[in-house]
Amino acid sequence: KVISSNTTHTLADHIPWFPRKKSDLDTFADKVLEMGEELDSDHPGAKDPVYRARRAEITRVAKTHRHGLPLPTIEYTPEEIATWGVIFRNLVALYPTHACKEHQYVFPLLIQNCGYREDNIPQLETVSRFLKDCTGFTLRPVMGLLTSRDFLNGLAFRVFHSTQYIRHHSKPLYTPEPDVCHELLGHAPLFCDPDFADFSQVKNLLCYSGSRISGASDSDLEKLATIYWFTVEFGLCRQGGEIKAYGAGLLSSFGELEYSLTDKPEKLPFDPYKTSVQSYIVTEYQPIYFVAESFKDAKQKVREFAKTLNRPFSIRYNPYTESIEVLDNQ
């Protein structure tokens, strides 16, 4: 039975706040871990005051966004577009042999409908409207790194929090953090695929179990975030007897995309029980990748795995009211 937020049910009283409606995501606007201006000392743009000012400006624009408004347009500079162009050219050359079929299917449509060109950085609004038509996914601008919990909760609403700044021009093929190239070349194409969209949302609806009081919720959340990393960010899949990449971190990184399909890294079958406790590093190429049979299969495996997490309640997404409903498991 549905426990709506206005019942007096005791369980509902004990559940700490989490977004119930898509518009609740506006509250994340001020919650990013760092505002994007304070760059780490090893960041390629750390000593470039012009770049830091640019990051601050894009962060300020992103802060003005509210649910229901069109996404802000960024006027990219010729230098930013040139940086994008280097990445675009390098990756487009690899996609035919390294990208999964879903990415290869949708990429020409993004070129045709969303201005994906080496001399143009597409606007989030254009891509978000295209995504909405494909799978109901939409984009939101974010100012820096959200916590895993907030970021994954967004995915439960089929909302992907996307950066709008671009990496520093001095290192076009490296970025220590997500940037607009990572979002548009890595994540957006896969969110156009219905099976991948289902897989992403299912996994993150389970994250709500991670917003409960008991300590277990944090470790549950950590397990689900790790599954996120080894699928949405670094996932490989078997297609037609070959292994291809579907993870955004691979599809947006020229070097790692090549490396991931060589025989250097270890490749294990995707299994939530093992994947969820595998350690990973973000600053270097992964020594281990997980290979999914298909997005449908991965979704089924995650559903089964989720039953083993201690969840006194489960949740359902109501697409008509764009809200989360809490169901009592009793």
Ligand SMILES: Cc1ccnc(-n2c(S)nc3sc(C)c(C)c3c2=O)c1
């Ligand atoms: C779960 C979660 C929450 C917020 N952001 C992320 N997230 C995403 S989506 N892509 C990238 S690419 C990169 C180099 C980093 C560091 C990074 C990242 O941190 C993941």
Ligand SMILES: [Fe+3]
């Ligand atoms: Fe990412």
